[in-house]
Amino acid sequence: MALPLRSALLRQTATCLRQHGQTAISRTSQNAALQRLLSTLAVLEQREGKLNMSSLASISAAQKLGGSIHGFVAGGNVKAVAEEAAKVEGLEKVIFVDNSAYDKGLPENWAPLLVENIKKGGYTHVLAGHSAFGKNLMPRVAALLDVQQISDITAIEGEDTFVRPIYAGNAILTVQSEDNVKLITVRGTAFPSGAAEGGSASTEEGADPKVDSPTEWVSEDLAVSDRPDLGTAEKVVSGGRGLKSKEDFDRVMTPLADALGAAIGASRAAVDSGFADNSLQVGQTGKNVAPQLYLCAGISGAIQHLAGMKDSKVIAAINKDADAPIFQVADVGLVGDLFEKVPELTEKLKSS
Amino acid sequence: MEFHSVGVWNSVLTFSIAFKNLYKHQPNMKIMVAVKRVIDYAVKIRVKPDKTGVESQNVKMSMNPFCEIALEEALRIKEGGMASEVVAVSMGPAHCVDTLRTGLAMGADRAIHVDATGPLYPLSVAKLFKALVELEKPALLILGKQAIDDDCNQTGQMVAGLLGWPQGTFASKVVLDKEKQLATVDREVDGGLETLCMDLPAVITTDLRLNQPRYATLPNIMKAKSKVIKKYTPQELNVEIKSDLEVLQVTEPPKRKAGVIVSSVDELIDKLKNEAHVI
Numbered sequence: 048m049a050l051p052l053r054s055a056l057l058r059q060t061a062t063c064l065r066q067h068g069q070t071a072i073s074r075t076s077q078n079a080a081l082q083r084l085l086s087t088l089a090v091l092e093q094r095e096g097k098l099n100m101s102s103l104a105s106i107s108a109a110q111k112l113g114g115s116i117h118g119f120v121a122g123g124n125v126k127a128v129a130e131e132a133a134k135v136e137g138l139e140k141v142i143f144v145d146n147s148a149y150d151k152g153l154p155e156n157w158a159p160l161l162v163e164n165i166k167k168g169g170y171t172h173v174l175a176g177h178s179a180f181g182k183n184l185m186p187r188v189a190a191l192l193d194v195q196q197i198s199d200i201t202a203i204e205g206e207d208t209f210v211r212p213i214y215a216g217n218a219i220l221t222v223q224s225e226d227n228v229k230l231i232t233v234r235g236t237a238f239p240s241g242a243a244e245g246g247s248a249s250t251e252e253g254a255d256p257k258v259d260s261p262t263e264w265v266s267e268d269l270a271v272s273d274r275p276d277l278g279t280a281e282k283v284v285s286g287g288r289g290l291k292s293k294e295d296f297d298r299v300m301t302p303l304a305d306a307l308g309a310a311i312g313a314s315r316a317a318v319d320s321g322f323a324d325n326s327l328q329v330g331q332t333g334k335n336v337a338p339q340l341y342l343c344a345g346i347s348g349a350i351q352h353l354a355g356m357k358d359s360k361v362i363a364a365i366n367k368d369a370d371a372p373i374f375q376v377a378d379v380g381l382v383g384d385l386f387e388k389v390p391e392l393t394e395k396l397k398s399s
Numbered sequence: 400m401e402f403h404s405v406g407v408w409n410s411v412l413t414f415s416i417a418f419k420n421l422y423k424h425q426p427n428m429k430i431m432v433a434v435k436r437v438i439d440y441a442v443k444i445r446v447k448p449d450k451t452g453v454e455s456q457n458v459k460m461s462m463n464p465f466c467e468i469a470l471e472e473a474l475r476i477k478e479g480g481m482a483s484e485v486v487a488v489s490m491g492p493a494h495c496v497d498t499l500r501t502g503l504a505m506g507a508d509r510a511i512h513v514d515a516t517g518p519l520y521p522l523s524v525a526k527l528f529k530a531l532v533e534l535e536k537p538a539l540l541i542l543g544k545q546a547i548d549d550d551c552n553q554t555g556q557m558v559a560g561l562l563g564w565p566q567g568t569f570a571s572k573v574v575l576d577k578e579k580q581l582a583t584v585d586r587e588v589d590g591g592l593e594t595l596c597m598d599l600p601a602v603i604t605t606d607l608r609l610n611q612p613r614y615a616t617l618p619n620i621m622k623a624k625s626k627v628i629k630k631y632t633p634q635e636l637n638v639e640i641k642s643d644l645e646v647l648q649v650t651e652p653p654k655r656k657a658g659v660i661v662s663s664v665d666e667l668i669d670k671l672k673n674e675a676h677v678i
Contacts, residue, residue, distance in 0.1 A: 155565055261598045331547065332545070
């Protein structure tokens with residue numbers, strides 16, 4: 048931990064030098080920079096009293112930064128979640144705010160809540176997952192703090208230097224931020240969450256500004272599934288337009304997913320045609336996945352789709368068009384009719 | 400400055416009239432829509448050899464697809480009798496006017512171009528929007544959920560925060576109640592949908608499935624040429640453009656090693672099991 052911290056401080060010093068030139072001011076800010084220690088607030092998600100494990104990626108990202116890490120949870124009867132989070136390795140403290148007004152993650156009251164606790168704790172970094180919750184909330188917090196947020200980072204190169212994909216993952220941007228608080232959302236698949244056990248953080252009640260929300264939560268309609276969560280699954284099978292209909296999609300892809308114990312994903316074309324639920328979309332505008340195995344059938348491989356899956360360890364593709372772009376990224380490709388090949392694959396996987 | 404002084408006076412007049420009615424009964428609801436000019440989604444981008452960015456010379460540019468959806472939604476709300484005017488706004492260099500013309504051809508009533516050079520990050524864009532909102536007093540600000548170039552997904556949330564307005568992000572359905580000045584928004588969240596109800600004025604950002612944007616017809620493209628595009632500079636809007644982020648480099652993503660084509664399902668299983676060890 049000592050090394051990254053040291054290089055971070057050196058980097059910060061370099062930033063100060065560049066900003067102010069070689070003047071007396073630069074020396075004082077240099078000292079200030081050296082004295083200032085890193086401290087990160089990791090915003091954790093919870094749902095009905097259960098900690099969302101995929102939000103722990105922000106803790107492992109924070110560990111790459113060095114410095115102390117505090118977790119943050121809020122919601123009704125959240126004490127138990129705070130204690131669960133206290134066991135996560137790497138956390139020094141868990142700040143919790145017990146108020147059911149925060150249960151639905153509305154940014155209108157969450158943003159002032161975070162601003163208050165960020166100011167109170169004097170954090171240098173605030174990290175959250177690049178999930179629907181994090182994406183919705185963090186830019187609002189950033190605006191209130193007058194800082195430019197950094198979205199969906201995939202690597203940390205120093206205290207103020209971060210790497211993120213742009214143009215649907217077709218270019219990789221390294222940026223340096225001079226903001227005094229760095230607000231960041233973290234790509235979950237780039238920072239695998241660490242151990243949920245073994246830590247022994249203290250818990251502490253945070254500040255609650257109790258701002259009313261002009262937005263009222265009405266209802267939700269979430270897909271219930273026993274399958275592994277698409278964003279964190281080890282294996283993903285994914286279907287595209289080639290599946291032809293919802294019935295075919297379910298008939299062909301579901302048994303394959305069952306045979307592999309995989310999550311099911313889909314291309315935008317499949318989702319738009321109603322073959323699969325919106326929440327299963329993999330791609331630039333859907334979910335980013337990076338499983339050990341991404342097995343897709345009937346997907347041509349448009350750049351927007353590749354953006355969401357090309358960090359998978361092994362990509363296997365079945366497509367009847369030998370010229371489909373998917374074969375340019377696939378480790379193993381099989382040219383053939385998916386209605387024949389996928390059931391055959393499913394049978395052989397089951398019997399082996 | 401003097402070339403649009405009449406326009407400024409007009410807008411001050413309409414603005415003071417509109418202001419009185421704004422938060423109660425509102426027959427003349429105005430919608431402001433953000434549109435960004437980006438490299439066309441179908442273009443395979445190239446990273447510049449000097450790693451300072453991506454090649455944008457002689458590359459096809461278009462309206463960001465999510466912005467098209469935002470504009471389409473505003474037009475549908477207007478056509479449904481719920482709004483009286485749709486104002487399209489774009490920020491950036493002079494070429495943004497082309498994108499605004501496209502928006503006008505789709506059906507926007509008028510447009511505003513904030514002429515700014517240099518990098519414009521979402522925070523600065525949000526501040527410029529806040530200034531325009533205070534000037535124009537729309538009851539609804541609609542943006543796309545993200546631009547396909549920087550993939551930030553921040554601007555809408557930031558404007559909402561700066562204005563203290565409610566936000567309905569990643570919207571796949573929007574229903575307005577003009578009487579009660581409420582918007583009901585279905586949002587795409589991880590695992591499904593969520594429905595929120597919020598007071599107007601509000602900020603909404605659009606997801607892919609909100610609607611299917613229309614094409615501009617030739618007569619409308621002709622008509623759009625005579626519609627007004629008003630120009631502001633950040634100075635005129637009293638917004639200082641900070642550059643909080645410094646781009647250190649832009650590189651190509653790591654290339655994947657070329658794979659193999661197998662000829663049978665058995666071979667596929669063999670590769671995955673015995674070479675890749677993933678099943």
